[in-house]
Amino acid sequence: MEALGLLARPGELGLATDLYELTMAAAYFEHGMVDEVAVFEMFVRHLPEDRGYLLVAGLEQAVEYLTRLSFDASSLAYLRRLPIFAAVSDDFFAYLERFRFTGDVNAFPEGTLAFANEPLVQVRAPIIEAQLVETFLLATINHQTLIATKAARVVEAARGTGVIEFGARRAHSFQAACYGARAAVIGGCIGTSNVLAGQRFGLKVYGTAAHSFTMGFPHEMDAFRAFHDTFPQHTILLIDTYDTLEGARRATQVAPDIAGVRLDSGDLLELSRQVRRILDEAGLRQAKIVASGDLNEDKIAALLDAGAPIDLWGVGTDLLTSRDAPALGGVYKLVAVEREGQRVPVRKLSQGKVTYPDAKQVYRARDAAGRFAGDALAIVGEVLPGEPLLVPVLRRGQRADPLPDLPAICARAREQLAALPEPFRRRRGPETYPVSLSPRLQAEAEAMVAGLE
Amino acid sequence: MEALGLLARPGELGLATDLYELTMAAAYFEHGMVDEVAVFEMFVRHLPEDRGYLLVAGLEQAVEYLTRLSFDASSLAYLRRLPIFAAVSDDFFAYLERFRFTGDVNAFPEGTLAFANEPLVQVRAPIIEAQLVETFLLATINHQTLIATKAARVVEAARGTGVIEFGARRAHSFQAACYGARAAVIGGCIGTSNVLAGQRFGLKVYGTAAHSFTMGFPHEMDAFRAFHDTFPQHTILLIDTYDTLEGARRATQVAPDIAGVRLDSGDLLELSRQVRRILDEAGLRQAKIVASGDLNEDKIAALLDAGAPIDLWGVGTDLLTSRDAPALGGVYKLVAVEREGQRVPVRKLSQGKVTYPDAKQVYRARDAAGRFAGDALAIVGEVLPGEPLLVPVLRRGQRADPLPDLPAICARAREQLAALPEPFRRRRGPETYPVSLSPRLQAEAEAMVAGLE
Numbered sequence: 001m002e003a004l005g006l007l008a009r010p011g012e013l014g015l016a017t018d019l020y021e022l023t024m025a026a027a028y029f030e031h032g033m034v035d036e037v038a039v040f041e042m043f044v045r046h047l048p049e050d051r052g053y054l055l056v057a058g059l060e061q062a063v064e065y066l067t068r069l070s071f072d073a074s075s076l077a078y079l080r081r082l083p084i085f086a087a088v089s090d091d092f093f094a095y096l097e098r099f100r101f102t103g104d105v106n107a108f109p110e111g112t113l114a115f116a117n118e119p120l121v122q123v124r125a126p127i128i129e130a131q132l133v134e135t136f137l138l139a140t141i142n143h144q145t146l147i148a149t150k151a152a153r154v155v156e157a158a159r160g161t162g163v164i165e166f167g168a169r170r171a172h173s174f175q176a177a178c179y180g181a182r183a184a185v186i187g188g189c190i191g192t193s194n195v196l197a198g199q200r201f202g203l204k205v206y207g208t209a210a211h212s213f214t215m216g217f218p219h220e221m222d223a224f225r226a227f228h229d230t231f232p233q234h235t236i237l238l239i240d241t242y243d244t245l246e247g248a249r250r251a252t253q254v255a256p257d258i259a260g261v262r263l264d265s266g267d268l269l270e271l272s273r274q275v276r277r278i279l280d281e282a283g284l285r286q287a288k289i290v291a292s293g294d295l296n297e298d299k300i301a302a303l304l305d306a307g308a309p310i311d312l313w314g315v316g317t318d319l320l321t322s323r324d325a326p327a328l329g330g331v332y333k334l335v336a337v338e339r340e341g342q343r344v345p346v347r348k349l350s351q352g353k354v355t356y357p358d359a360k361q362v363y364r365a366r367d368a369a370g371r372f373a374g375d376a377l378a379i380v381g382e383v384l385p386g387e388p389l390l391v392p393v394l395r396r397g398q399r400a401d402p403l404p405d406l407p408a409i410c411a412r413a414r415e416q417l418a419a420l421p422e423p424f425r426r427r428r429g430p431e432t433y434p435v436s437l438s439p440r441l442q443a444e445a446e447a448m449v450a451g452l453e
Numbered sequence: 454m455e456a457l458g459l460l461a462r463p464g465e466l467g468l469a470t471d472l473y474e475l476t477m478a479a480a481y482f483e484h485g486m487v488d489e490v491a492v493f494e495m496f497v498r499h500l501p502e503d504r505g506y507l508l509v510a511g512l513e514q515a516v517e518y519l520t521r522l523s524f525d526a527s528s529l530a531y532l533r534r535l536p537i538f539a540a541v542s543d544d545f546f547a548y549l550e551r552f553r554f555t556g557d558v559n560a561f562p563e564g565t566l567a568f569a570n571e572p573l574v575q576v577r578a579p580i581i582e583a584q585l586v587e588t589f590l591l592a593t594i595n596h597q598t599l600i601a602t603k604a605a606r607v608v609e610a611a612r613g614t615g616v617i618e619f620g621a622r623r624a625h626s627f628q629a630a631c632y633g634a635r636a637a638v639i640g641g642c643i644g645t646s647n648v649l650a651g652q653r654f655g656l657k658v659y660g661t662a663a664h665s666f667t668m669g670f671p672h673e674m675d676a677f678r679a680f681h682d683t684f685p686q687h688t689i690l691l692i693d694t695y696d697t698l699e700g701a702r703r704a705t706q707v708a709p710d711i712a713g714v715r716l717d718s719g720d721l722l723e724l725s726r727q728v729r730r731i732l733d734e735a736g737l738r739q740a741k742i743v744a745s746g747d748l749n750e751d752k753i754a755a756l757l758d759a760g761a762p763i764d765l766w767g768v769g770t771d772l773l774t775s776r777d778a779p780a781l782g783g784v785y786k787l788v789a790v791e792r793e794g795q796r797v798p799v800r801k802l803s804q805g806k807v808t809y810p811d812a813k814q815v816y817r818a819r820d821a822a823g824r825f826a827g828d829a830l831a832i833v834g835e836v837l838p839g840e841p842l843l844v845p846v847l848r849r850g851q852r853a854d855p856l857p858d859l860p861a862i863c864a865r866a867r868e869q870l871a872a873l874p875e876p877f878r879r880r881r882g883p884e885t886y887p888v889s890l891s892p893r894l895q896a897e898a899e900a901m902v903a904g905l906e
Binding site: 009018026078083087170177196206226227318327332 | 462473477491584591596621623646648661663683770785
């Protein structure tokens with residue numbers, strides 16, 4: 001599996017990073033900084049357009065990476081051959097050969113809501129280790145958080161009707177499809193069309209048939225009957241291959257117990273109404289109408305606003321690529337170094353890219369009704385009212401408390417979304433959720449700017 | 454590697470599909486259609502906005518999938534437990550246990566330009582096999598073609614200055630980063646920051662240092678000197694951590710032989726001019742200026758139009774997510790079935806989703822100057838002027854001619870892009886490249902519509 005089996009062996013995870021993480025590692029090593037301890041935090045400077053929150057996902061895969069990361073012989077041989085490492089000592093490669101991640105990690109549990117500037121992941125480790133893991137952590141958590149957030153928007157628009165993730169064919173590689181399906185279910189989808197994701201992550205899988213199936217038989221009715229023969233309790237018939245209303249009438253003649261029909265083209269409002277009437281008049285009141293075909297949260301909301309009698313939605317491309325906001329700009333920044341056992345905050349001042357200093361905790365307060373009432377960023381060790389959101393994940397490279405399983409993550413996501421007041425959940429133009437700095441953090445940030453200027 | 458090792462074993466590739474491919478397979482099997490032969494074609498109905506062409510990529514991984522695809526015992530056990538398969542015979546699972554892809558595949562070689570409605574991949578196989586592979590083929594070729602096309606746009610905007618792919622941290626999973634890096638190089642990038650992609654696909658890798666590296670030392674100059682010590686021939690210094698111009702002056706004091714400096718924030722036009730002056734006045738005329746930070750083809754073109762003296766570009770998020778057009782809508786449609794040894798064209802008429810019937814070939818004509826002058830879709834067996842673009846890839850499930858290696862793919866991409874007249878390569882509002890139907894195909898399509906109506 002030369003090309004498909006990427007990341008199949010722990011020993012190749014060492015190379016799963018940007019080259020500059022390894023050049024920095026070599027320079028630190030060669031300058032005797034191998035034991036210097038640093039604290040890095042991952043956060044998002046600005047939420048994507050029309051996003052009032054993020055729904056965090058991907059930590060399970062990030063932790064798996066951290067606990068398995070190493071360099072096998074072929075990875076080391078590759079690095080030694082790179083011209084840029086020509087002047088680097090053998091000792092550095094011997095160090096990489098023994099390399100394991102030995103640091104501490106705190107993180108927002110998956111299924112937690114997050115806002116701009118909140119540290120989602122905090123890594124305290126020898127600086128080479130803490131730096132090396134940047135790229136993979138960002139890729140994993142940026143991706144799944146992006147998709148979980150998009151899914152939450154789509155699911156909210158569907159107002160209690162079910163949303164199924166249908167996007168594998170448009171995801172950015174099949175692996176992106178699998179992790180995307182996981183994230184979509186964290187975001188509230190009831191399941192996925194992706195069988196491998198279903199097996200690997202225990203997701204419910206859904207599937208009907210394609211137009212080609214209907215076309216593979218001499219007549220539409222032959223295809224419908226064949227499908228019902230094979231899946232008597234699970235027959236959802238795709239009725240728009242030739243003429244949707246004629247397809248609906250034929251569907252009623254297949255059996256009185258079909259589970260539903262699927263519409264994949266045309267005017268879904270008008271067709272769903274007419275199809276509903278045809279089904280009801282034939283006594284198939286239990287048969288559901290599934291809609292698919294380039295759907296997204298706006299189209300679903302508009303269809304439901306207009307009263308479309310649609311029970312289930314298959315959402316693909318827009319969901320699995322987060323099409324209206326296809327990248328999450330999570331960054332991973334040094335916030336402190338330890339010198340002589342003391343944590344020393346640091347702060348970058350590059351234009352437009354300011355970072356708050358020091359290792360932080362985030363506290364989330366609730367109002368009397370249990371709804372979220374504002375977050376506060378504090379310096380680690382400060383205690384403020386509310387729930388502390390960064391919890392221990394790794395200690396000295398070993399798993400701390402077990403991570404929650406997927407049903408628990410999904411339950412947390414539901415509770416978090418329900419506790420977020422509506423203005424912050426709006427599909428377009430959401431309000432900005434209040435995130436404040438503790439007085440100590442504010443003072444520390446200001447002192448650093450003054451000191452550096 | 455429970456979650457990270459996705460697609461590590463050929464035996465799990467069978468599940469790397471949408472459930473409906475497997476339900477259709479079961480229904481075909483149970484109805485004695487296991488030997489029916491069908492022809493499917495992958496194509497794109499409409500090019501994404503502001504795209505005048507597609508640059509095809511991903512075939513190597515698609516072929517690897519087709520030649521290794523099978524169902525292992527745990528995959529079969531999983532499928533048997535799914536409620537939807539409760540009424541399906543044991544014979545079907547025995548069939549899956551023996552399953553191999555045995556069909557014929559023709560495809561556009563990677564690095565070929567493609568336009569709307571052109572079949573990029575054509576699969577002729579027993580209908581179950583041809584159908585089952587849909588999801589993975591689409592995911593793989595949609596993704597890499599999307600990124601290769603985006604990269605070609607960015608590289609064209611860079612007008613001969615080098616573009617390096619920097620986007621792993623924002624890709625949709627680290628695997629997407631690796632395949633995306635491969636596609637970016639097919640699109641003309643000179644290399645990538647992604648080390649695993651570099652190793653796996655033989656790409657040139659590039660890396661400097663992050664702001665955290667500068668901040669990890671007491672003073673900026675300490676960081677610069679440490680980096681130069683370790684990489685004497687390969688020193689590119691990131692100079693914008695505190696004050697870019699001061700950083701540039703310090704860089705000139707590190708050594709006269711530094712390879713360059715990198716700017717990652719601020720007004721890149723103004724800063725690059727001032728930094729160039731500082732470097733030149735210090736006699737560092739050979740030192741290059743690398744720019745990065747949320748770049749894309751529009752920003753690069755604007756900077757070069759204004760005369761920014763930037764030599765190399767690191768392009769990340771926009772490139773690896775194809776941010777302005779983050780999904781390619783490739784579809785895979787049944788175009789013919791074989792009945793009693795005769796190919797019978799089929800055509801779907803769903804509203805807005807019309808498909809041209811029958812197995813096709815695409816011919817690309819050139820003008821006297823060697824530039825592309827229009828494509829024609831023809832029925833397989835017709836011979837028209839120009840280069841036939843669909844070439845044999847698999848015969849009876851086995852590789853036909855060897856696929857070209859990556860340097861050959863890149864060379865083909867360069868030649869194809871150079872042969873495409875400028876109006877079709879425009880960054881905004883490109884003209885539509887002419888794609889015609891052969892008279893026979895036109896007549897066949899019209900006859901089918903008449904017959905169906």
